[in-house]
Amino acid sequence: MINKCLFPVAGYGTRFLPATKAMPKEMMPIVNKPLIQYGVQEAMDAGMRQIAFVTGRRKRSIEDHFDRTYELEDQISGTKAEHNLAEIRALMQSCTFSYTRQVQMKGLGDAIRTGETLIGNQPFGVVLADDLCIGDDKPVLSQMVDIFLKYQCSIVAIEEVPHEDTKKYGIISGKHLEDRLFMVDAMVEKPAVEDAPSNRAIIGRYILTPDIFEVLRDLPPGRNGEVQITDALNIQAKRKMVLGYQFKGQRFDCGSLEGFVAATNYFFKTMIA
Ligand code: UTP
Numbered sequence: 423m424i425n426k427c428l429f430p431v432a433g434y435g436t437r438f439l440p441a442t443k444a445m446p447k448e449m450m451p452i453v454n455k456p457l458i459q460y461g462v463q464e465a466m467d468a469g470m471r472q473i474a475f476v477t478g479r480r481k482r483s484i485e486d487h488f489d490r491t492y493e494l495e496d497q498i499s500g501t502k503a504e505h506n507l508a509e510i511r512a513l514m515q516s517c518t519f520s521y522t523r524q525v526q527m528k529g530l531g532d533a534i535r536t537g538e539t540l541i542g543n544q545p546f547g548v549v550l551a552d553d554l555c556i557g558d559d560k561p562v563l564s565q566m567v568d569i570f571l572k573y574q575c576s577i578v579a580i581e582e583v584p585h586e587d588t589k590k591y592g593i594i595s596g597k598h599l600e601d602r603l604f605m606v607d608a609m610v611e612k613p614a615v616e617d618a619p620s621n622r623a624i625i626g627r628y629i630l631t632p633d634i635f636e637v638l639r640d641l642p643p644g645r646n647g648e649v650q651i652t653d654a655l656n657i658q659a660k661r662k663m664v665l666g667y668q669f670k671g672q673r674f675d676c677g678s679l680e681g682f683v684a685a686t687n688y689f690f691k692t693m694i695a
Contacts (some may be wrong), residue, residue, distance in 0.1 A: 424567055424629065425472050427465035428540070429548035430533035432478030432524040433456065435552075437677060446481045446685055447677070448551045453689045454506070457676055458484055461551035462513055468563035470547050471517045474540035476524050476533045486520045493567070529648025535638040543632045545570065551625025552677035554685050555579075558670040561625050570629045576658050579627035580666040581673055589615055591623035592652040594666045601613065604666040606659045609652040611645045622666060624652065625673055630643070634658060 435447030442450075444694030462473055477484060492499070498504050506511040522538045534548065547563055555562040566577050580594060582616045592611050596604040610619060628651075645652040658664050674688065 423469055424454050424545050424547055424570065425470060425640065426474055426544065427462075427468075427472070427549055427563075427570065428474045428476065428537045429465075429549055429551060430459060430524075430530060430537070430538075431481060431484060431551065432476055434527060435677070437679070438682075440613045441682055442516075443496055444480065446484055448481075449483050450676070450682070452554060452682070452685045453677065454694060455509070456487060458487065458551045459510060459513070459563045459691050461549040462488070462517065463509070463560045464511060464555065464660055465547055465549055467561045468547065468567050470563070470645065473517050473519050474537055474546075475519070475521045476537045476540075477521050477539060478527060479523050481665055484570055485519075485521060488514060488517075490514075495650035505650060509631045526671045527674035528643065529646075529650060531638055531641060531644075531649035531651040531654055534654075535635060535641075535649065538635045538638075541632065541635075541657055544630075545574075545631050547607065548626075548628040548630060551677070553626030554667060554674040554676050554681075555625075555627065555669070556672045556688075562630075562671055562673075565669055565671075566627060566629050566667055569665065573663070575628045575663040576631050576655060577665045577667050578606070578609075578624045578632065579679050580622045581625050581668065585618065585621050586615055588613060588618035588621055588623065591625075592650075593618045593620060593622060596622075596623050599665070602668040602670070604668075606655070606664040606666050608659070609656050609693050611650050611652045622668070624666070627669070631658070633661075 449456045521596035596606040644653045674685035
């Protein structure tokens with residue numbers, strides 16, 4: 423089983439300024455629940471109960487969210503409002519939470535490398551909480567665990583995007599292996615539209631084998647001067663195998679204004695239905 427899930431949450435969230443000037447992007451609520459809580463719920467549903475955060479300065483409220491708030495809880499004890507805390511309390515009872523800080527925001531690859539101290543030598547999930555995913559029959563991370571149990575290698579979740587959007591994502595090329603599964607030959611980070619090898623984009627769900635840390639340790643900065651996880655996965659794909667899994671479900675890119683509003687509307691409708 424995979425017990426640990428890493429949440430890189432150190433990014434600046436510049437697309438949401440000024441909201442993210444003093445508040446973490448991951449604490450922005452979709453209706454009444456912060457983005458990060460949806461992600462942690464998905465990890466827990468996939469059996470990953472050891473939650474590891476790579477945080478940064480100005481991210482303290484994430485730690486506070488997964489902790490008791492004694493005065494408030496005392497005040498609302500026995501009232502109707504207490505019900506609103508049921509889900510977060512269930513998460514807190516079932517999971518453990520650990521934190522380390524990325525000191526300089528040198529990219530997602532660097533954030534994952536920073537998480538090694540919390541993960542150790544075992545396969546682990548990675549959730550980028552600003553990608554809010556809704557699985558069809560089961561959560562996306564749970565679908566990926568099923569694939570991992572069969573293939574025991576790193577897996578990236580992929581989604582087909584319009585060709586003109588390929589420049590916003592890591593894009594894979596690879597051979598079709600079986601239903602929804604591709605053996606990755608190469609990944610290109612945010613290619614120009616004419617250079618994109620396909621329209622299969624990597625989204626914010628990964629299962630990684632721990633040898634990724636060894637690759638990341640020696641990896642120089644790539645595109646935009648950032649340490650890119652796609653560069654590390656390219657090396658893993660050459661050394662052994664990396665799979666791309668076209669998940670069953672829907673994703674909202676809550677790192678963008680359009681996706682954030684679409685997710686808000688979606689969850690509000692399900693709430694009042
Ligand atoms: P994004 O590319 O979405 O960057 O990072 P961002 O800073 O969060 O947002 P914008 O683009 O400025 O609006 C993808 C994920 O990787 C994390 C982010 O927190 C986010 O979850 N990340 C990125 C880090 O933890 N550290 C980094 O150095 C970069």
